[in-house]
Amino acid sequence: MQPPRSTDAAQTEGPPGSSLFPCSNDPSPRVMDAIPRHGAAATGQQFNPTPAVLSDAEIDDICAGLTQNAAKVRYLRDVLKIHVSRKPNGRPLVRRSDWDRRNQASENGRPGNGPKWSKAA
Numbered sequence: 001m002q003p004p005r006s007t008d009a010a011q012t013e014g015p016p017g018s019s020l021f022p023c024s025n026d027p028s029p030r031v032m033d034a035i036p037r038h039g040a041a042a043t044g045q046q047f048n049p050t051p052a053v054l055s056d057a058e059i060d061d062i063c064a065g066l067t068q069n070a071a072k073v074r075y076l077r078d079v080l081k082i083h084v085s086r087k088p089n090g091r092p093l094v095r096r097s098d099w100d101r102r103n104q105a106s107e108n109g110r111p112g113n114g115p116k117w118s119k120a121a
Contacts, residue, residue: 054094063092 054062062080063072069090076084076092082102085093 050096052096054096054099056091059092059094 059072059076063075066072066075069086069092073084073086073092076082076094080102082094082098087093
């Protein structure tokens with residue numbers, strides 16, 4: 001709760017609540033500053049979401065030793081069995097969800113979409 005204003009301050013600042021709608025020459029806070037913040041914005045931390053696709057550096061690390069974009073696409077598609085699209089410049093485009101699903105399958109020892117046998121063969 002704000003302390004009561006004096007009549008002099010109210011006359012110089014305009015009507016109550018006018019600071020929420022500042023004019024271009026009004027030095028009062030902007031509308032977005034008056035909105036309460038939650039989560040990372042409240043603590044001052046920046047929110048850096050993970051990109052939906054693998055970066056070029058990540059793909060280069062996965063395809064170490066391959067320099068041509070077509071070879072990288074073939075390696076990802078045929079050897080690692082990942083769905084690969086192409087960027088306009090020819091580089092491979094891999095969704096992070098596909099890469100995570102493949103990594104999870106390799107950690108479990110069986111393919112993610114393979115059969116779930118009750119007995120080992």
